[in-house]
Amino acid sequence: MTELLAATKKGLFVLEGAPGEQFTITGRAFAGEPVEYALRDRHSGRLIATTTSPIYGPKIWCTDDLAGEWAQAEGIALPDDAADALKRIWVIVSGEAPGTLYAGGDPGVLFESHDGGASWQVNRGLWDQPSRPEWQPGGGGLCLHSIAPWPGDPQRLAVAVSAAGMWLTEDGGSSWRRGNQGLVAAYLPEEARTESDSLCVHHVERAPGRPERLFMQFHGGVYRSDDAGESWTSIADGLPSDFGFPLAVDPADPDSAFLIPLKADTDRVTPEGRVLVWETRDAGASWTARGEGLPQGDAYLTILRQAFTRAREGAALELYFGTTTGEIFGSGDAGASWSTVAERLPPVYSLVANA
Amino acid sequence: MPLVRVRGPLKRLADDRSEHVIDAPTVHELLHELERQHPALTGWVLDERGAIRRHINVYVNGERGGPETTVEAADKVDVLPAISGGCRR
Numbered sequence: 001m002t003e004l005l006a007a008t009k010k011g012l013f014v015l016e017g018a019p020g021e022q023f024t025i026t027g028r029a030f031a032g033e034p035v036e037y038a039l040r041d042r043h044s045g046r047l048i049a050t051t052t053s054p055i056y057g058p059k060i061w062c063t064d065d066l067a068g069e070w071a072q073a074e075g076i077a078l079p080d081d082a083a084d085a086l087k088r089i090w091v092i093v094s095g096e097a098p099g100t101l102y103a104g105g106d107p108g109v110l111f112e113s114h115d116g117g118a119s120w121q122v123n124r125g126l127w128d129q130p131s132r133p134e135w136q137p138g139g140g141g142l143c144l145h146s147i148a149p150w151p152g153d154p155q156r157l158a159v160a161v162s163a164a165g166m167w168l169t170e171d172g173g174s175s176w177r178r179g180n181q182g183l184v185a186a187y188l189p190e191e192a193r194t195e196s197d198s199l200c201v202h203h204v205e206r207a208p209g210r211p212e213r214l215f216m217q218f219h220g221g222v223y224r225s226d227d228a229g230e231s232w233t234s235i236a237d238g239l240p241s242d243f244g245f246p247l248a249v250d251p252a253d254p255d256s257a258f259l260i261p262l263k264a265d266t267d268r269v270t271p272e273g274r275v276l277v278w279e280t281r282d283a284g285a286s287w288t289a290r291g292e293g294l295p296q297g298d299a300y301l302t303i304l305r306q307a308f309t310r311a312r313e314g315a316a317l318e319l320y321f322g323t324t325t326g327e328i329f330g331s332g333d334a335g336a337s338w339s340t341v342a343e344r345l346p347p348v349y350s351l352v353a354n355a
Numbered sequence: 356m357p358l359v360r361v362r363g364p365l366k367r368l369a370d371d372r373s374e375h376v377i378d379a380p381t382v383h384e385l386l387h388e389l390e391r392q393h394p395a396l397t398g399w400v401l402d403e404r405g406a407i408r409r410h411i412n413v414y415v416n417g418e419r420g421g422p423e424t425t426v427e428a429a430d431k432v433d434v435l436p437a438i439s440g441g442c443r444r
Contacts, residue, residue, distance in 0.1 A: 054410055055408065055410040055411060055436040055437065056364065056398075056400075056408065056411075056436075057398060057399070057402060057408055059398070076398070076400060077402075077403035078403050080403075082403070082404070084404070085402035085403050085404050085408075086402075130389045167430075204408065214396070
């Protein structure tokens, strides 16, 4: 049985089922509220969710029992020296050390918790970066949306900010440095590209079995790093579009990555009305379209940054993605075939699978 | 002393009471005092900068007030979510 945590515009939906079948909604929380992201902490099993009420602002919540009460986490606020209030939490990730979680938000802020999500503190090392006043927001805001822990080493972490690029730490977040060598901001005038740090990273995932390898979906580009995010090589050749947000990897295969490209920044839908997941098994040297069971005509879908997820690995790899039109599609055979898992949900903001 | 009225999630966070008697000279100070008396409200009406959240409306005796609006002893202050019809979310 696989559990899906679908964070939507109108609440959190918990679904359960098996690959290839329609999933059943087994729980709902925060009815009517926009839920940005929800996960089950891999250490404690606790459910953690973040909401962004347009009235009351962003919050993080925790519960050990979906049917019970959610407790509001403490500390989700910017430091006193911030010019503005916190706008949104984009993503929450379990850290390597038990009890540690990270949350990324707008404006380019990293929170950390060391008590299983009950309380949070701003990571001052990243917050105090001297370049911060020059950080430019992307279309979705100045969002810290990707957090990639290093398996087995709680001191090493990579995060990405749109549009302030990649940031790397090797001392648990006390100090940070950029990791942007090789990225090309084609959306900037050619003369400005080499000097600018306005780098609109859309999504980063680390290959767990080979942690120095990362894959990146950029704002116009797809890249791979084999040196822990220091430098990047384009792997976009063979894709129908180098624009998109969703990205997943197979933990069993460090040469694997899965993308769902969108047509362009000016037309953020599946290209040509066909829904295709593009797979590489050779670290980006070649790409193969996987669409069996997915809509292949008149389907102009949008899949948001955090709405593509996976469970298990290898031949049993399960992949799931949700759309802004309320469908969830799933595969139980590593993307070879797909089926509709759920439909007629509110717009899906993010999806996390637990198997 | 002024009477402050809250509803919905704010009521629940304020000891599940909708009416609160709070002495303060302005709306801003009144909301600060409400938050001080009910710490669970922290971050819900005022953001971390101390500003009234954009989609919170405050009415004093039925008239829209701002943070500097003065509050008298017999005033009734309503703290309400804004009606955001048509918003994208």
